[in-house]
Amino acid sequence: MNNRYSIFSLARNALSHHEKWGRAWRSAEPQPEYDVVIIGAGGHGLATAYYLAREHGITNVAVVEKGWLGGGNTARNTTIVRSNYLYDESAHLFEKSLKLWEGLSQELNYNVMFSQRGVYNLGHTLQEMRDIHRRVNANRLNGIDGEVVNAEQIKRAVPYLNTSPNARYPILGSSFQPRAGTARHDGVAWGFARAADARGVDIIENCEVTNILRDGGRVTGVETTRGTIKAKKVGIVVAGHSGVLADMAGFRLPIESHPLQALVSEPVKPILDTVIMSNAVHGYISQSDKGELVIGAGIDSYTGYGQRGSFNIIEDTLAAIKELFPVFSRMRMLRHWGGIVDITPDATPIIGKTPVENLFINCGWGTGGFKATPGSGWVFAHTLATGEPHPINAAFSLDRYTTGYLVDEHGAAGVAH
């Protein structure tokens, strides 16, 4: 297919008034049977399909999506990408992902605008500073870039941040990961979709899985709103809806689905060149390439599938942003929205087997899985292809909740991101 994207193809197509561009992905009709069916065409599901094809040569794959691809949390996250997690298991997983991010635009031939503008995680209390040191030291020894910077250094890098020692919660310092940053969320889904499609994967939108078919203890396929699809293996990658799918397959998950909100300001000229996250004051902020301030909020305490949350969270978040950046007080909120995040008790994902044979699950990314999109797809593809987890995701099994081996990342994930 002569559908490569480049400045030259753009010029060539301009001559034909862009009438000759092919589809980024086919609108596939469901086939009766596949080797692998992936439920959920979010970034993670699409990446899984792509790496199944690319790394394992498995192309008889369908990704079924109840709505429009990339329309779940992939469409509504604040796009922060970093790998400075505390525990070895998480660090290796997220760093694997970050390495994939670094070549992703070229790999997919789709500009996902991965912008390594760095991420600051601010510390406002002595205990937060201890935790920051602990995490950055661990990152360094795990081969992950990062340093601890003081208020003076932050002030120089981010002049409009309130670094006054008289602030209610003065900034005592921060971790800084230079290779971290943001990416264009929709582009990530589209890029993976296009690349997976090019390798033969069927992406089937507007196709909701309504039941998971089993024979004995073994999965045989899925029932969907567009008919039954048989499959040798099935992977569930539905983020906030994981509990619903698990229920269809007859087991329970240690997951609660909660609304998580975000918002954007009206667009302004460049004013913030990096990403600022604060746990104690509770908000995080970056500026998109279009100029809006993209701001993330705390999670709603109650469970909900409504893709909207409570207004007081928005108020509290903007009070926090005003505290961090008093100059943004006169900026205006353009739009706020919510997603449904799948929260585990240890703030760590589940990637691996389920009680049903040949049925695998990838979920529990909660407030922070966008950054993992390529890495998650990569390890999950391995798991689906071989039937066994890759060493990188071995620790993220469902049965850790039974044995007590938890990788508790609450510290690193404390603020939703």
Added chain:
Amino acid sequence: MFQIDCPWCGPRDQQEFSYAGEGGIQRPQDPSATTDAEWADYLFMRRNPRGMHHEQWRHVHGCGQFFQVTRHTVTYRIESIRRMGESAAAGGESS
């Protein structure tokens, strides 16, 4: 922003309440008699339904009482509210 009808104090703003998770989870009578799997079930596994959810809230900035709520997790509509210990049949007056 919910308005929750505290079974003691009447309707109040969500900000006076705290969410207290899925309701009706019984702590095993004799924890040491449970298997690891049963214990994990009690500890971590949740119904997390998309639809009607039986849950607990506490009027933490009011009468301090925990109570039971049946709420739809998509529409966020509250179907019924009961004091702890009241069965669905006895309460369920508000809708």
Added chain:
Amino acid sequence: MSQTHRLSQGGGIDRARELTFTFNGRRYQGHPGDTLASALLANGVSVIGRSFKYHRPRGIVGAGPEEPNAIFQVGTGATTRPDQRATQVELFDGLVASTSARLGFDPLSVNNMFARMLPAGFYYKTFKWPATYWPRYEEKIRAVAGIGESPIEPDADRYDHMNAHCDVLVVGGGPAGLAAAQRAASAGARVILVDENPAFGGSLLSGRDAPDNHVDGRSNRDWIANTVAELAAMPDVRLLTRTTAFGNYDHNFIGLMEDRGDYLGQPAAHGVRHRLWRVRARQVVLATGALERPLVFGNNDRPGVMTASAVSIYINRYGVTPGYRAVVFTNNDSAYGTALDLHAAGIDVAAVVDVRRRPSGALAAAVRAAKIPIHDGCTLIKARGGRRVRSVEIGRLSGEQLTGDRWKISCDLVASSGGWSPVVHLHCHIGSKPVWDDQAACFLPGADNPGQTSAGSVTGHFNLRDCLAQGFERGDAAAAAAGFEPTAGTAPSAPAAGETMPIRPFWLAPSGAPISRGPKQFVDFQNDTSAADIALAVREGYESVEHVKRYTALGFGTDQGKLGNINGMAILAATLGKSIAETGTTTFRPAYTPISFGALAGRNAGHLFDPERKTAMHEWHAAHGALFENVGQWKRPWYYPKDGESMQESLDRECQTTRTAAGVLDASTLGKIEVHGADADRFLDLIYTGARRNMKTGTCRYGLMLHEDGMIFDDGVTAKLGDNHYFLTTTTGGAAGVMNWLEAWHQTEWPDMDVFFTSITDQWATIAVNGPKSREVLQALCNDIDFDRDAFAFMTFREGTVAGVAARVFRISFTGELAFEINVDANHGRYVWEAVMAAGAPYGITVYGTETMHILRAEKGFIVAGQDTDGSMTPMDMGMQWAVGKKKTDFIGMRSLARPDIVASGRKQFVGLLPTDGTVVLPEGAQLVDDPQAPLPMPMVGHVSSSYHSVTLGHSFALALVKDGQSRMGETVYSPQPDGSVIAATIAGPVFYDREGARQNV
């Protein structure tokens, strides 16, 4: 006169007064009552911006919240505000507005020539090579994006929140809203009526005052004034103008934003610039009206092309004509009204171009009567002109196609109407989907949300008579639903509408060429999204309306698609060969129009951002030079430097004095809970790892609380005050959590147990006196307690008076020294504190803060929950088996301790560390390895949780968590530092000082 486009009469402006303002540095005049947009138009300013991608000149299109082009920076310096919609900015004297777009020659307008290189989504296809160049591309992209500029000075304005309750909230003060509010209020309901405009009246204010829109037989202006006056006179009615309902939230919670300063150019009295109203309404009536959508044709973005209703508004409300020779282009009747407005204002209407054949309505008849030519069955193909429309090309239609018959009409104004889109936004904020109505050719609100209803043109009723009747009826219904009996009365009446002709949906004017080759037909002006972009998106497979939005940026701008979205969605449907109902809309989200961060933060800013909790001795600490540490919301003294002392010098002094004489700590912030009830013993036995039931009255015991997963979450001391009567302490940060924990277990799991908990954290000021001289200090202050070593044993307490104040004195120690904690009623806290300091003076007593407290406890190996533990440690991990009741059969968390991975080896365990070089202090948070030469990723075996220099020990020491550390005593571990150095340390037991515990027992 410079106001070249000001009509000699009409409009609601105050012609007697002139206001001066500047736009991009040029001075202009306007009048009170003008908006910035109407004043610019009055001054004949036509190019007010440049389009985002192609840098095409742009003019004002609308007159309200739908305006996409006239987005300006207003004000300068600390009071600047970016991205202000000129159509909603009220003019005041001295207003300064600007746009960063170049209004004259714009070098980037060459983009226009490269336009073909910039289709929707072009950036996904480019800027990928070489990979390392992306940051440079990105910088360029960022520089051209963004409309206004963020302020860079702190905001001096103030903001607040106001909570309000009402029986009926009416959003929108047009005829429907006024009628509804009037009815609800007259039934006795508490009513709030809001409108975003400076005055009530809605669209009536922008129509001509003609008999066909009279209400109850009088001019509609009179009717409005009367109704508003009537409402204002009622005690339980609140009328809010300049107030936007920006968001509709669950359970009838509606957010309103009231402007109290921007319209004046300065904050209103007492400084509140924006007030955010948080309304909880029993019933809501949405009477938000409808917005007109333009028709889409070639070069429809030329300055001078506007919506027809905007043209009418400028004429009728502001006395301004946006042009002197107009062409009206329509597919429905309402634009004929605009033709009549123009005509009445003396403006030449060159033609009405109607896509419908033989328009038959009453308005069309009136236009004919006015001798305005009507080109029926025709379309505008494209506009001509550069910085302003100069003429339009018209073609005859056959179905959706052109017949080939084309002609040109010169004009400087095009007023177009593609029909009306009800403002269903608020209705949809809480998840409801709008429903497409083929008849009215618009989306209508779906089924009512609970407790909410809609009235007026938002429901697709586009004539005054129906709107009034519906407002009246819905006002009654809302009042009734809120429990009020409607009074007798009849709906305000307006003359019956004349004959009308149905709208002909018409989404995209044909140009004779394929969409991709014809002139640019803009759908979303702010983002330069054209019909061709939508077609391209579909061609590339971005078929869902949400994909189209995200790929083309349709509706992403500051108007959120109010002007263009419906057209875009209809064009999408046509491209896909589907119905509009099938393709649907994107999701409507708050805010209806943008609201300031300041308003959302309200009073929670600056020193009121979060409460500062203070102890009774706070002022004393501050007066004695304490530096404070934030712990939770508390301010705790960290250390008390004396003149010229470094931090370490202060700590050395505080430590040394406490160990050799006496030191005092304000421990009031510790959480304190009183527990009593017949089952208190039984209950606490389930909560703590250790036993409580065998405690004797008068004694104290240390305890750990675990979460049910077996991990430590808090610790503290339990004192037995009497039978089934206890006093517990918690960590400073843990107090509220522990209180909730106790209540939760009691109320939800063991409701039959008879036990009560009362938080008494604030009741007691706690003064911890530590050190070998502490007994003497206490004795000097107290003569009713026997402080003799055996009479008052370690881990017991006594009641008596200290410094003449009733006190409870505990003999407990967090330093390992002889120590007493005095608890007195906090009102007496400072008094007793000062008495202690005075009584200790002869011994050289010192005051010390949290840092010294940490050193002294660490020397003794005492943990700080939350510092040495992080939610993943069991009592065994911490070497605290002794705190777990051996004979207990159950406590919360116990079962989890038996899980395989909790009993497995390889868990991190609590140990002490002695750096090989005792002058080096291991940084807290340092990671520990066995082999510092190992390649990255280097296996880590533990981390340092607490670390200090000890003046007492004469060297540094640390507490750490090391894998299997308790069986590695004496082994060496290493900590590689960021600077490349490596610190070696020996694993030791965690107790460094007075291992036998003799000192606390003297």
Added chain:
Amino acid sequence: MSEPVMESPLIGRPHSIQGQPADGQSAAQSGVSLGERPFLGHFSLRGKADDEALMAACSRVFGIALPKTPNTWVEGEGVVIGWMGPTEWLVLVAAETRHEWLISLREALADQHAGVVDLSGGQTLITLAGEHARDVLAKGSTLDLHPREAQAGFCTRSTLAKSAIFLRVVEAGERFEIVVRRSFADYLWQWLVDASEEYGCEILPADATLALSASADNDFDEAVNAS
């Protein structure tokens, strides 16, 4: 030794500007008056409402029955008792009677299944009155305090700004009392002064007496029952 000195948590706030209207306004113009009643007796009374022996004992010692209707307060001689929850009441008495009350309460309830916890040092009481008192509260409270909804006799625990409070309606729409925890008092006071500013705010001298209605017989009972 000198007499022990008590300090309210608002030390340095109202006392230093005793009686001085804020914002340079005269008292007559101020829409709000703020004051503190420091050092009152505050007791938490815990027990079960269906425990008849306890209820009887309480009636004896207070001369009035404990309010069992949620969110109501009653007044006896020298004492105000507010419902805080189904097993909890707040008892307020004047500063100088605090110790006697505590002793007699503990004595009277000694044999009961009940607890009396002294909170007098841990809380203070702020009064807020005037034409705009309700507006000031509305800036930080989601309660509906319209006279129609919250008559005299209404009380509740709730939040005001970012502080937990106990609120008592002394006179519907006009006169309120706010009991706040000691450590939050300074914050709440500053918040109230800030929120009151636009209406003109008069700061009253501190007053350690308990506000009781003129006639202690409870004509608000009816109102309460009606709500």
